[in-house]
Amino acid sequence: MRFLLLALLLASPLCFGKTIVVVQSYHIEYKWDADYINAIQSVLGKDHDIHVFELDTKRLAKTDWPQKAADTQNAIAELQPDVAILGDDNAFTLMAQHLADRNIPVVFLGVNGGPAQHPALDHPMVTGILERPFFKDSIRHLRKVLSERERFLVLMDDSPTMRNAVNEFFGEKREATLYGSQLDIVLTNDRDTWLQSVFDAHTQYDAIVVGTHHTIRDAAGNYITPNELMTEAFARTQIPIFSFWDIFIGKQQGIGGFTVSAHQEGLTAARLASLILGGVSPDKIPQMKSLSGHYVYSESGLQHWNLELSPLIASQANFVD
Incomplete structure:
Protein backbone atom coordinates (compact mmCIF):
# COMPACT_ATOMS: atom_id res chain seq x y z
CA MET A 1 0.00 0.00 0.00
CA ARG A 2 2.83 2.41 0.85
CA PHE A 3 4.49 1.90 -2.54
CA LEU A 4 1.17 2.32 -4.35
CA LEU A 5 0.59 5.59 -2.54
CA LEU A 6 4.07 6.83 -3.39
CA ALA A 7 3.41 6.05 -7.03
CA LEU A 8 0.15 7.99 -6.90
CA LEU A 9 1.91 10.94 -5.29
CA LEU A 10 4.41 11.03 -8.13
CA ALA A 11 1.68 10.83 -10.74
CA SER A 12 -1.17 12.87 -9.28
CA PRO A 13 -4.09 13.24 -11.65
CA LEU A 14 -4.58 16.49 -13.51
CA CYS A 15 -7.43 18.66 -12.27
CA PHE A 16 -8.08 22.33 -12.88
CA GLY A 17 -9.88 25.31 -11.49
CA LYS A 18 -10.58 24.08 -7.94
CA THR A 19 -10.68 26.08 -4.70
CA ILE A 20 -8.27 25.21 -1.90
CA VAL A 21 -8.02 26.68 1.57
CA VAL A 22 -4.88 26.43 3.67
CA VAL A 23 -5.30 27.06 7.40
CA GLN A 24 -2.15 27.80 9.36
CA SER A 25 -1.89 27.17 13.06
CA TYR A 26 0.56 30.06 13.23
CA HIS A 27 1.47 32.97 10.92
CA ILE A 28 3.27 33.51 7.65
CA GLU A 29 6.32 35.14 9.26
CA TYR A 30 7.01 31.88 11.10
CA LYS A 31 9.53 29.99 8.97
CA TRP A 32 7.84 26.59 9.28
CA ASP A 33 4.59 28.00 7.93
CA ALA A 34 6.28 29.99 5.18
CA ASP A 35 8.19 26.92 3.99
CA TYR A 36 5.22 24.58 3.70
CA ILE A 37 2.98 27.22 2.13
CA ASN A 38 5.62 27.93 -0.52
CA ALA A 39 5.74 24.19 -1.23
CA ILE A 40 1.95 23.95 -1.53
CA GLN A 41 1.91 26.95 -3.85
CA SER A 42 4.61 25.38 -6.02
CA VAL A 43 2.49 22.26 -6.59
CA LEU A 44 -1.05 23.67 -6.70
CA GLY A 45 -0.82 27.42 -7.17
CA LYS A 46 -0.59 27.48 -10.95
CA ASP A 47 -3.84 25.63 -11.61
CA HIS A 48 -5.98 26.31 -8.54
CA ASP A 49 -7.33 29.15 -6.44
CA ILE A 50 -5.61 29.01 -3.03
CA HIS A 51 -6.78 30.98 0.00
CA VAL A 52 -4.58 31.08 3.11
CA PHE A 53 -5.85 31.76 6.63
CA GLU A 54 -3.76 32.39 9.75
CA LEU A 55 -5.06 31.22 13.12
CA ASP A 56 -2.05 32.97 14.68
CA THR A 57 -2.09 30.76 17.79
CA LYS A 58 1.50 31.55 18.74
CA ARG A 59 0.67 35.22 19.23
CA LEU A 60 -3.03 35.26 20.13
CA ALA A 61 -4.10 34.53 23.68
CA LYS A 62 -5.67 31.08 23.96
CA THR A 63 -8.93 32.70 25.06
CA ASP A 64 -9.10 34.34 21.61
CA TRP A 65 -8.67 31.11 19.63
CA PRO A 66 -12.36 30.09 19.50
CA GLN A 67 -13.41 33.43 17.98
CA LYS A 68 -10.54 33.33 15.49
CA ALA A 69 -11.54 29.79 14.52
CA ALA A 70 -15.21 30.79 14.14
CA ASP A 71 -14.28 33.73 11.91
CA THR A 72 -12.13 31.43 9.78
CA GLN A 73 -14.87 28.83 9.55
CA ASN A 74 -17.33 31.49 8.35
CA ALA A 75 -14.90 32.73 5.72
CA ILE A 76 -14.29 29.19 4.49
CA ALA A 77 -18.04 28.52 4.29
CA GLU A 78 -18.37 31.42 1.86
CA LEU A 79 -15.62 29.98 -0.35
CA GLN A 80 -17.04 26.43 -0.41
CA PRO A 81 -13.60 24.90 -1.05
CA ASP A 82 -12.96 21.58 -2.75
CA VAL A 83 -10.30 20.68 -0.18
CA ALA A 84 -8.79 22.14 3.00
CA ILE A 85 -5.14 21.77 4.00
CA LEU A 86 -4.54 22.19 7.73
CA GLY A 87 -1.06 22.93 9.07
CA ASP A 88 -0.10 21.63 12.53
CA ASP A 89 -1.97 20.53 15.63
CA ASN A 90 -3.81 23.71 16.59
CA ALA A 91 -5.39 24.12 13.16
CA PHE A 92 -6.40 20.48 13.22
CA THR A 93 -7.92 20.77 16.70
CA LEU A 94 -9.85 23.93 15.84
CA MET A 95 -10.92 23.16 12.27
CA ALA A 96 -10.78 19.50 11.21
CA GLN A 97 -14.00 18.14 12.70
CA HIS A 98 -15.97 21.22 11.65
CA LEU A 99 -14.81 20.98 8.03
CA ALA A 100 -15.09 17.21 7.72
CA ASP A 101 -18.62 17.24 9.11
CA ARG A 102 -19.50 19.62 6.26
CA ASN A 103 -18.09 17.19 3.69
CA ILE A 104 -15.03 19.30 2.98
CA PRO A 105 -12.07 16.93 2.47
CA VAL A 106 -9.24 17.63 4.88
CA VAL A 107 -5.53 17.06 4.31
CA PHE A 108 -3.33 17.73 7.31
CA LEU A 109 0.41 18.17 7.75
CA GLY A 110 2.63 18.75 10.76
CA VAL A 111 0.24 17.01 13.16
CA ASN A 112 2.04 15.39 16.07
CA GLY A 113 -0.88 14.18 18.16
CA GLY A 114 -2.56 10.83 17.69
CA PRO A 115 -6.25 9.77 17.77
CA ALA A 116 -6.46 10.22 21.54
CA GLN A 117 -5.60 13.90 21.14
CA HIS A 118 -7.30 14.31 17.75
CA PRO A 119 -10.41 12.09 17.33
CA ALA A 120 -11.03 13.65 13.91
CA LEU A 121 -8.07 11.66 12.59
CA ASP A 122 -10.53 8.77 12.28
CA HIS A 123 -13.01 10.74 10.16
CA PRO A 124 -13.40 9.32 6.61
CA MET A 125 -13.00 12.82 5.13
CA VAL A 126 -9.55 13.24 6.69
CA THR A 127 -6.09 12.16 5.57
CA GLY A 128 -2.57 13.56 5.75
CA ILE A 129 0.92 13.38 7.18
CA LEU A 130 1.66 12.73 10.85
CA GLU A 131 4.82 14.67 11.63
CA ARG A 132 7.38 12.57 13.46
CA PRO A 133 11.03 13.34 14.24
CA PHE A 134 13.52 10.98 12.62
CA VAL A 260 12.07 17.17 9.40
CA SER A 261 11.45 19.53 6.47
CA ALA A 262 8.45 21.83 6.33
CA HIS A 263 8.97 22.11 2.58
CA GLN A 264 8.78 18.34 2.15
CA GLU A 265 5.69 18.13 4.36
CA GLY A 266 4.07 20.81 2.21
CA LEU A 267 4.93 19.03 -1.03
CA THR A 268 3.43 15.77 0.23
CA ALA A 269 0.28 17.46 1.52
CA ALA A 270 -0.20 19.23 -1.81
CA ARG A 271 0.11 15.94 -3.69
CA LEU A 272 -2.43 14.30 -1.41
CA ALA A 273 -4.76 17.24 -2.02
CA SER A 274 -4.21 16.80 -5.76
CA LEU A 275 -5.33 13.17 -5.50
CA ILE A 276 -8.53 14.30 -3.79
CA LEU A 277 -9.12 17.02 -6.37
CA GLY A 278 -8.74 14.32 -9.00
CA GLY A 279 -11.54 12.26 -7.48
CA VAL A 280 -9.86 10.01 -4.91
CA SER A 281 -11.79 9.79 -1.63
CA PRO A 282 -9.78 10.75 1.49
CA ASP A 283 -10.61 7.42 3.13
CA LYS A 284 -8.83 5.67 0.25
CA ILE A 285 -5.60 7.55 0.99
CA PRO A 286 -3.78 6.05 3.99
CA GLN A 287 -2.46 8.49 6.54
CA MET A 288 1.32 8.42 6.65
CA LYS A 289 4.22 9.55 8.77
CA SER A 290 6.82 12.06 7.58
CA LEU A 291 8.26 10.51 4.43
CA SER A 292 11.73 11.95 4.22
CA GLY A 293 14.02 14.36 5.99
CA HIS A 294 16.99 16.29 4.71
Missing part, protein backbone atom coordinates in the same frame (compact mmCIF):
# COMPACT_ATOMS: atom_id res chain seq x y z
CA PHE A 135 14.98 9.62 15.85
CA LYS A 136 16.79 6.62 14.36
CA ASP A 137 17.96 8.30 11.17
CA SER A 138 19.16 11.35 13.09
CA ILE A 139 21.29 9.40 15.54
CA ARG A 140 22.67 7.16 12.80
CA HIS A 141 23.62 10.31 10.87
CA LEU A 142 25.23 12.04 13.86
CA ARG A 143 27.35 8.97 14.54
CA LYS A 144 28.89 9.59 11.11
CA VAL A 145 29.49 13.28 11.82
CA LEU A 146 30.97 13.07 15.32
CA SER A 147 34.07 11.27 16.54
CA GLU A 148 32.73 11.36 20.11
CA ARG A 149 29.23 9.86 19.86
CA GLU A 150 28.61 7.57 22.81
CA ARG A 151 26.02 9.61 24.72
CA PHE A 152 23.43 12.12 23.55
CA LEU A 153 21.11 14.40 25.50
CA VAL A 154 17.74 14.65 23.71
CA LEU A 155 16.15 17.85 25.00
CA MET A 156 12.55 18.89 24.30
CA ASP A 157 9.69 20.87 25.73
CA ASP A 158 7.08 18.96 27.71
CA SER A 159 4.31 19.65 25.21
CA PRO A 160 1.64 17.19 24.00
CA THR A 161 3.49 17.28 20.68
CA MET A 162 6.79 16.03 22.07
CA ARG A 163 5.26 13.67 24.63
CA ASN A 164 3.33 11.99 21.87
CA ALA A 165 6.37 11.68 19.60
CA VAL A 166 8.60 10.31 22.36
CA ASN A 167 5.99 7.91 23.75
CA GLU A 168 5.13 6.59 20.31
CA PHE A 169 8.76 5.75 19.57
CA PHE A 170 10.28 5.00 22.99
CA GLY A 171 7.23 4.14 25.10
CA GLU A 172 7.52 5.33 28.68
CA LYS A 173 11.31 5.00 28.66
CA ARG A 174 13.43 8.11 28.96
CA GLU A 175 16.66 6.24 28.32
CA ALA A 176 17.38 4.33 25.14
CA THR A 177 20.15 2.96 22.96
CA LEU A 178 20.24 3.59 19.20
CA TYR A 179 23.06 2.28 17.01
CA GLY A 180 25.23 1.87 20.10
CA SER A 181 24.71 5.42 21.39
CA GLN A 182 23.05 6.04 24.75
CA LEU A 183 20.20 8.59 24.73
CA ASP A 184 18.83 10.36 27.77
CA ILE A 185 15.55 12.13 27.00
CA VAL A 186 14.55 15.24 28.96
CA LEU A 187 11.19 16.96 28.49
CA THR A 188 10.58 20.18 30.41
CA ASN A 189 8.64 23.43 30.07
CA ASP A 190 10.79 25.24 32.65
CA ARG A 191 13.34 27.67 31.22
CA ASP A 192 15.90 27.22 34.00
CA THR A 193 15.71 23.42 33.82
CA TRP A 194 16.02 23.47 30.02
CA LEU A 195 19.00 25.80 30.00
CA GLN A 196 20.74 24.15 32.96
CA SER A 197 20.47 20.83 31.14
CA VAL A 198 22.36 22.45 28.27
CA PHE A 199 24.99 24.07 30.48
CA ASP A 200 25.71 20.84 32.39
CA ALA A 201 25.53 18.50 29.41
CA HIS A 202 29.28 18.40 28.78
CA THR A 203 29.79 16.48 32.01
CA GLN A 204 27.86 13.47 30.69
CA TYR A 205 27.24 13.79 26.96
CA ASP A 206 29.01 14.19 23.64
CA ALA A 207 26.26 16.24 21.98
CA ILE A 208 22.74 17.61 22.43
CA VAL A 209 19.85 17.07 20.02
CA VAL A 210 16.88 19.40 20.50
CA GLY A 211 13.26 18.84 19.65
CA THR A 212 10.63 21.55 19.75
CA HIS A 213 10.87 24.12 22.54
CA HIS A 214 7.77 26.23 21.99
CA THR A 215 6.14 25.88 25.41
CA ILE A 216 8.99 27.05 27.65
CA ARG A 217 8.29 29.63 30.36
CA ASP A 218 10.35 31.19 33.13
CA ALA A 219 9.62 31.04 36.86
CA ALA A 220 7.30 34.06 36.56
CA GLY A 221 5.28 32.38 33.82
CA ASN A 222 6.65 34.54 31.00
CA TYR A 223 6.89 32.89 27.58
CA ILE A 224 10.44 32.34 26.29
CA THR A 225 10.82 32.26 22.53
CA PRO A 226 12.68 29.36 20.86
CA ASN A 227 15.15 31.82 19.33
CA GLU A 228 15.97 33.30 22.72
CA LEU A 229 16.52 29.86 24.24
CA MET A 230 18.74 28.63 21.43
CA THR A 231 20.82 31.80 21.34
CA GLU A 232 21.60 31.52 25.06
CA ALA A 233 22.19 27.78 24.77
CA PHE A 234 24.62 28.27 21.85
CA ALA A 235 26.53 30.96 23.74
CA ARG A 236 27.11 28.82 26.84
CA THR A 237 27.17 25.20 25.77
CA GLN A 238 30.46 23.30 25.79
CA ILE A 239 29.27 20.60 23.38
CA PRO A 240 27.58 20.89 19.96
CA ILE A 241 23.82 21.23 19.62
CA PHE A 242 21.99 19.51 16.76
CA SER A 243 18.28 19.49 15.90
CA PHE A 244 15.51 17.20 14.70
CA TRP A 245 13.88 20.21 12.92
CA ASP A 246 15.43 22.43 10.27
CA ILE A 247 13.77 25.57 11.66
CA PHE A 248 16.10 25.51 14.69
CA ILE A 249 19.31 25.54 12.62
CA GLY A 250 21.23 28.71 11.84
CA LYS A 251 23.64 31.30 13.16
CA GLN A 252 23.98 30.95 16.95
CA GLN A 253 21.32 28.22 16.85
CA GLY A 254 21.56 24.49 16.17
CA ILE A 255 24.43 23.25 14.00
CA GLY A 256 22.39 20.92 11.83
CA GLY A 257 21.31 17.32 11.45
CA PHE A 258 18.97 15.04 9.54
CA THR A 259 15.79 17.01 9.98
CA TYR A 295 20.46 17.27 5.82
CA VAL A 296 20.62 20.91 6.90
CA TYR A 297 23.71 22.57 8.35
CA SER A 298 24.80 25.98 9.56
CA GLU A 299 28.14 26.91 8.03
CA SER A 300 28.97 29.15 10.99
CA GLY A 301 28.01 26.37 13.40
CA LEU A 302 30.31 23.87 11.69
CA GLN A 303 33.14 26.39 11.86
CA HIS A 304 32.43 27.19 15.50
CA TRP A 305 32.70 23.52 16.49
CA ASN A 306 35.46 22.70 14.00
CA LEU A 307 33.33 20.01 12.39
CA GLU A 308 33.62 18.87 8.78
CA LEU A 309 31.05 16.86 6.89
CA SER A 310 32.08 14.02 4.63
CA PRO A 311 32.03 14.88 0.91
CA LEU A 312 28.99 12.62 0.43
CA ILE A 313 26.92 14.25 3.20
CA ALA A 314 28.06 17.75 2.17
CA SER A 315 26.92 17.08 -1.40
CA GLN A 316 23.43 16.21 -0.13
CA ALA A 317 23.10 18.94 2.50
CA ASN A 318 21.43 22.34 2.43
CA PHE A 319 23.55 25.02 4.06
CA VAL A 320 22.23 28.09 5.87
CA ASP A 321 23.92 31.36 6.92
Whole structure:
Protein backbone atom coordinates (compact mmCIF):
# COMPACT_ATOMS: atom_id res chain seq x y z
CA MET A 1 0.00 0.00 0.00
CA ARG A 2 2.83 2.41 0.85
CA PHE A 3 4.49 1.90 -2.54
CA LEU A 4 1.17 2.32 -4.35
CA LEU A 5 0.59 5.59 -2.54
CA LEU A 6 4.07 6.83 -3.39
CA ALA A 7 3.41 6.05 -7.03
CA LEU A 8 0.15 7.99 -6.90
CA LEU A 9 1.91 10.94 -5.29
CA LEU A 10 4.41 11.03 -8.13
CA ALA A 11 1.68 10.83 -10.74
CA SER A 12 -1.17 12.87 -9.28
CA PRO A 13 -4.09 13.24 -11.65
CA LEU A 14 -4.58 16.49 -13.51
CA CYS A 15 -7.43 18.66 -12.27
CA PHE A 16 -8.08 22.33 -12.88
CA GLY A 17 -9.88 25.31 -11.49
CA LYS A 18 -10.58 24.08 -7.94
CA THR A 19 -10.68 26.08 -4.70
CA ILE A 20 -8.27 25.21 -1.90
CA VAL A 21 -8.02 26.68 1.57
CA VAL A 22 -4.88 26.43 3.67
CA VAL A 23 -5.30 27.06 7.40
CA GLN A 24 -2.15 27.80 9.36
CA SER A 25 -1.89 27.17 13.06
CA TYR A 26 0.56 30.06 13.23
CA HIS A 27 1.47 32.97 10.92
CA ILE A 28 3.27 33.51 7.65
CA GLU A 29 6.32 35.14 9.26
CA TYR A 30 7.01 31.88 11.10
CA LYS A 31 9.53 29.99 8.97
CA TRP A 32 7.84 26.59 9.28
CA ASP A 33 4.59 28.00 7.93
CA ALA A 34 6.28 29.99 5.18
CA ASP A 35 8.19 26.92 3.99
CA TYR A 36 5.22 24.58 3.70
CA ILE A 37 2.98 27.22 2.13
CA ASN A 38 5.62 27.93 -0.52
CA ALA A 39 5.74 24.19 -1.23
CA ILE A 40 1.95 23.95 -1.53
CA GLN A 41 1.91 26.95 -3.85
CA SER A 42 4.61 25.38 -6.02
CA VAL A 43 2.49 22.26 -6.59
CA LEU A 44 -1.05 23.67 -6.70
CA GLY A 45 -0.82 27.42 -7.17
CA LYS A 46 -0.59 27.48 -10.95
CA ASP A 47 -3.84 25.63 -11.61
CA HIS A 48 -5.98 26.31 -8.54
CA ASP A 49 -7.33 29.15 -6.44
CA ILE A 50 -5.61 29.01 -3.03
CA HIS A 51 -6.78 30.98 0.00
CA VAL A 52 -4.58 31.08 3.11
CA PHE A 53 -5.85 31.76 6.63
CA GLU A 54 -3.76 32.39 9.75
CA LEU A 55 -5.06 31.22 13.12
CA ASP A 56 -2.05 32.97 14.68
CA THR A 57 -2.09 30.76 17.79
CA LYS A 58 1.50 31.55 18.74
CA ARG A 59 0.67 35.22 19.23
CA LEU A 60 -3.03 35.26 20.13
CA ALA A 61 -4.10 34.53 23.68
CA LYS A 62 -5.67 31.08 23.96
CA THR A 63 -8.93 32.70 25.06
CA ASP A 64 -9.10 34.34 21.61
CA TRP A 65 -8.67 31.11 19.63
CA PRO A 66 -12.36 30.09 19.50
CA GLN A 67 -13.41 33.43 17.98
CA LYS A 68 -10.54 33.33 15.49
CA ALA A 69 -11.54 29.79 14.52
CA ALA A 70 -15.21 30.79 14.14
CA ASP A 71 -14.28 33.73 11.91
CA THR A 72 -12.13 31.43 9.78
CA GLN A 73 -14.87 28.83 9.55
CA ASN A 74 -17.33 31.49 8.35
CA ALA A 75 -14.90 32.73 5.72
CA ILE A 76 -14.29 29.19 4.49
CA ALA A 77 -18.04 28.52 4.29
CA GLU A 78 -18.37 31.42 1.86
CA LEU A 79 -15.62 29.98 -0.35
CA GLN A 80 -17.04 26.43 -0.41
CA PRO A 81 -13.60 24.90 -1.05
CA ASP A 82 -12.96 21.58 -2.75
CA VAL A 83 -10.30 20.68 -0.18
CA ALA A 84 -8.79 22.14 3.00
CA ILE A 85 -5.14 21.77 4.00
CA LEU A 86 -4.54 22.19 7.73
CA GLY A 87 -1.06 22.93 9.07
CA ASP A 88 -0.10 21.63 12.53
CA ASP A 89 -1.97 20.53 15.63
CA ASN A 90 -3.81 23.71 16.59
CA ALA A 91 -5.39 24.12 13.16
CA PHE A 92 -6.40 20.48 13.22
CA THR A 93 -7.92 20.77 16.70
CA LEU A 94 -9.85 23.93 15.84
CA MET A 95 -10.92 23.16 12.27
CA ALA A 96 -10.78 19.50 11.21
CA GLN A 97 -14.00 18.14 12.70
CA HIS A 98 -15.97 21.22 11.65
CA LEU A 99 -14.81 20.98 8.03
CA ALA A 100 -15.09 17.21 7.72
CA ASP A 101 -18.62 17.24 9.11
CA ARG A 102 -19.50 19.62 6.26
CA ASN A 103 -18.09 17.19 3.69
CA ILE A 104 -15.03 19.30 2.98
CA PRO A 105 -12.07 16.93 2.47
CA VAL A 106 -9.24 17.63 4.88
CA VAL A 107 -5.53 17.06 4.31
CA PHE A 108 -3.33 17.73 7.31
CA LEU A 109 0.41 18.17 7.75
CA GLY A 110 2.63 18.75 10.76
CA VAL A 111 0.24 17.01 13.16
CA ASN A 112 2.04 15.39 16.07
CA GLY A 113 -0.88 14.18 18.16
CA GLY A 114 -2.56 10.83 17.69
CA PRO A 115 -6.25 9.77 17.77
CA ALA A 116 -6.46 10.22 21.54
CA GLN A 117 -5.60 13.90 21.14
CA HIS A 118 -7.30 14.31 17.75
CA PRO A 119 -10.41 12.09 17.33
CA ALA A 120 -11.03 13.65 13.91
CA LEU A 121 -8.07 11.66 12.59
CA ASP A 122 -10.53 8.77 12.28
CA HIS A 123 -13.01 10.74 10.16
CA PRO A 124 -13.40 9.32 6.61
CA MET A 125 -13.00 12.82 5.13
CA VAL A 126 -9.55 13.24 6.69
CA THR A 127 -6.09 12.16 5.57
CA GLY A 128 -2.57 13.56 5.75
CA ILE A 129 0.92 13.38 7.18
CA LEU A 130 1.66 12.73 10.85
CA GLU A 131 4.82 14.67 11.63
CA ARG A 132 7.38 12.57 13.46
CA PRO A 133 11.03 13.34 14.24
CA PHE A 134 13.52 10.98 12.62
CA PHE A 135 14.98 9.62 15.85
CA LYS A 136 16.79 6.62 14.36
CA ASP A 137 17.96 8.30 11.17
CA SER A 138 19.16 11.35 13.09
CA ILE A 139 21.29 9.40 15.54
CA ARG A 140 22.67 7.16 12.80
CA HIS A 141 23.62 10.31 10.87
CA LEU A 142 25.23 12.04 13.86
CA ARG A 143 27.35 8.97 14.54
CA LYS A 144 28.89 9.59 11.11
CA VAL A 145 29.49 13.28 11.82
CA LEU A 146 30.97 13.07 15.32
CA SER A 147 34.07 11.27 16.54
CA GLU A 148 32.73 11.36 20.11
CA ARG A 149 29.23 9.86 19.86
CA GLU A 150 28.61 7.57 22.81
CA ARG A 151 26.02 9.61 24.72
CA PHE A 152 23.43 12.12 23.55
CA LEU A 153 21.11 14.40 25.50
CA VAL A 154 17.74 14.65 23.71
CA LEU A 155 16.15 17.85 25.00
CA MET A 156 12.55 18.89 24.30
CA ASP A 157 9.69 20.87 25.73
CA ASP A 158 7.08 18.96 27.71
CA SER A 159 4.31 19.65 25.21
CA PRO A 160 1.64 17.19 24.00
CA THR A 161 3.49 17.28 20.68
CA MET A 162 6.79 16.03 22.07
CA ARG A 163 5.26 13.67 24.63
CA ASN A 164 3.33 11.99 21.87
CA ALA A 165 6.37 11.68 19.60
CA VAL A 166 8.60 10.31 22.36
CA ASN A 167 5.99 7.91 23.75
CA GLU A 168 5.13 6.59 20.31
CA PHE A 169 8.76 5.75 19.57
CA PHE A 170 10.28 5.00 22.99
CA GLY A 171 7.23 4.14 25.10
CA GLU A 172 7.52 5.33 28.68
CA LYS A 173 11.31 5.00 28.66
CA ARG A 174 13.43 8.11 28.96
CA GLU A 175 16.66 6.24 28.32
CA ALA A 176 17.38 4.33 25.14
CA THR A 177 20.15 2.96 22.96
CA LEU A 178 20.24 3.59 19.20
CA TYR A 179 23.06 2.28 17.01
CA GLY A 180 25.23 1.87 20.10
CA SER A 181 24.71 5.42 21.39
CA GLN A 182 23.05 6.04 24.75
CA LEU A 183 20.20 8.59 24.73
CA ASP A 184 18.83 10.36 27.77
CA ILE A 185 15.55 12.13 27.00
CA VAL A 186 14.55 15.24 28.96
CA LEU A 187 11.19 16.96 28.49
CA THR A 188 10.58 20.18 30.41
CA ASN A 189 8.64 23.43 30.07
CA ASP A 190 10.79 25.24 32.65
CA ARG A 191 13.34 27.67 31.22
CA ASP A 192 15.90 27.22 34.00
CA THR A 193 15.71 23.42 33.82
CA TRP A 194 16.02 23.47 30.02
CA LEU A 195 19.00 25.80 30.00
CA GLN A 196 20.74 24.15 32.96
CA SER A 197 20.47 20.83 31.14
CA VAL A 198 22.36 22.45 28.27
CA PHE A 199 24.99 24.07 30.48
CA ASP A 200 25.71 20.84 32.39
CA ALA A 201 25.53 18.50 29.41
CA HIS A 202 29.28 18.40 28.78
CA THR A 203 29.79 16.48 32.01
CA GLN A 204 27.86 13.47 30.69
CA TYR A 205 27.24 13.79 26.96
CA ASP A 206 29.01 14.19 23.64
CA ALA A 207 26.26 16.24 21.98
CA ILE A 208 22.74 17.61 22.43
CA VAL A 209 19.85 17.07 20.02
CA VAL A 210 16.88 19.40 20.50
CA GLY A 211 13.26 18.84 19.65
CA THR A 212 10.63 21.55 19.75
CA HIS A 213 10.87 24.12 22.54
CA HIS A 214 7.77 26.23 21.99
CA THR A 215 6.14 25.88 25.41
CA ILE A 216 8.99 27.05 27.65
CA ARG A 217 8.29 29.63 30.36
CA ASP A 218 10.35 31.19 33.13
CA ALA A 219 9.62 31.04 36.86
CA ALA A 220 7.30 34.06 36.56
CA GLY A 221 5.28 32.38 33.82
CA ASN A 222 6.65 34.54 31.00
CA TYR A 223 6.89 32.89 27.58
CA ILE A 224 10.44 32.34 26.29
CA THR A 225 10.82 32.26 22.53
CA PRO A 226 12.68 29.36 20.86
CA ASN A 227 15.15 31.82 19.33
CA GLU A 228 15.97 33.30 22.72
CA LEU A 229 16.52 29.86 24.24
CA MET A 230 18.74 28.63 21.43
CA THR A 231 20.82 31.80 21.34
CA GLU A 232 21.60 31.52 25.06
CA ALA A 233 22.19 27.78 24.77
CA PHE A 234 24.62 28.27 21.85
CA ALA A 235 26.53 30.96 23.74
CA ARG A 236 27.11 28.82 26.84
CA THR A 237 27.17 25.20 25.77
CA GLN A 238 30.46 23.30 25.79
CA ILE A 239 29.27 20.60 23.38
CA PRO A 240 27.58 20.89 19.96
CA ILE A 241 23.82 21.23 19.62
CA PHE A 242 21.99 19.51 16.76
CA SER A 243 18.28 19.49 15.90
CA PHE A 244 15.51 17.20 14.70
CA TRP A 245 13.88 20.21 12.92
CA ASP A 246 15.43 22.43 10.27
CA ILE A 247 13.77 25.57 11.66
CA PHE A 248 16.10 25.51 14.69
CA ILE A 249 19.31 25.54 12.62
CA GLY A 250 21.23 28.71 11.84
CA LYS A 251 23.64 31.30 13.16
CA GLN A 252 23.98 30.95 16.95
CA GLN A 253 21.32 28.22 16.85
CA GLY A 254 21.56 24.49 16.17
CA ILE A 255 24.43 23.25 14.00
CA GLY A 256 22.39 20.92 11.83
CA GLY A 257 21.31 17.32 11.45
CA PHE A 258 18.97 15.04 9.54
CA THR A 259 15.79 17.01 9.98
CA VAL A 260 12.07 17.17 9.40
CA SER A 261 11.45 19.53 6.47
CA ALA A 262 8.45 21.83 6.33
CA HIS A 263 8.97 22.11 2.58
CA GLN A 264 8.78 18.34 2.15
CA GLU A 265 5.69 18.13 4.36
CA GLY A 266 4.07 20.81 2.21
CA LEU A 267 4.93 19.03 -1.03
CA THR A 268 3.43 15.77 0.23
CA ALA A 269 0.28 17.46 1.52
CA ALA A 270 -0.20 19.23 -1.81
CA ARG A 271 0.11 15.94 -3.69
CA LEU A 272 -2.43 14.30 -1.41
CA ALA A 273 -4.76 17.24 -2.02
CA SER A 274 -4.21 16.80 -5.76
CA LEU A 275 -5.33 13.17 -5.50
CA ILE A 276 -8.53 14.30 -3.79
CA LEU A 277 -9.12 17.02 -6.37
CA GLY A 278 -8.74 14.32 -9.00
CA GLY A 279 -11.54 12.26 -7.48
CA VAL A 280 -9.86 10.01 -4.91
CA SER A 281 -11.79 9.79 -1.63
CA PRO A 282 -9.78 10.75 1.49
CA ASP A 283 -10.61 7.42 3.13
CA LYS A 284 -8.83 5.67 0.25
CA ILE A 285 -5.60 7.55 0.99
CA PRO A 286 -3.78 6.05 3.99
CA GLN A 287 -2.46 8.49 6.54
CA MET A 288 1.32 8.42 6.65
CA LYS A 289 4.22 9.55 8.77
CA SER A 290 6.82 12.06 7.58
CA LEU A 291 8.26 10.51 4.43
CA SER A 292 11.73 11.95 4.22
CA GLY A 293 14.02 14.36 5.99
CA HIS A 294 16.99 16.29 4.71
CA TYR A 295 20.46 17.27 5.82
CA VAL A 296 20.62 20.91 6.90
CA TYR A 297 23.71 22.57 8.35
CA SER A 298 24.80 25.98 9.56
CA GLU A 299 28.14 26.91 8.03
CA SER A 300 28.97 29.15 10.99
CA GLY A 301 28.01 26.37 13.40
CA LEU A 302 30.31 23.87 11.69
CA GLN A 303 33.14 26.39 11.86
CA HIS A 304 32.43 27.19 15.50
CA TRP A 305 32.70 23.52 16.49
CA ASN A 306 35.46 22.70 14.00
CA LEU A 307 33.33 20.01 12.39
CA GLU A 308 33.62 18.87 8.78
CA LEU A 309 31.05 16.86 6.89
CA SER A 310 32.08 14.02 4.63
CA PRO A 311 32.03 14.88 0.91
CA LEU A 312 28.99 12.62 0.43
CA ILE A 313 26.92 14.25 3.20
CA ALA A 314 28.06 17.75 2.17
CA SER A 315 26.92 17.08 -1.40
CA GLN A 316 23.43 16.21 -0.13
CA ALA A 317 23.10 18.94 2.50
CA ASN A 318 21.43 22.34 2.43
CA PHE A 319 23.55 25.02 4.06
CA VAL A 320 22.23 28.09 5.87
CA ASP A 321 23.92 31.36 6.92
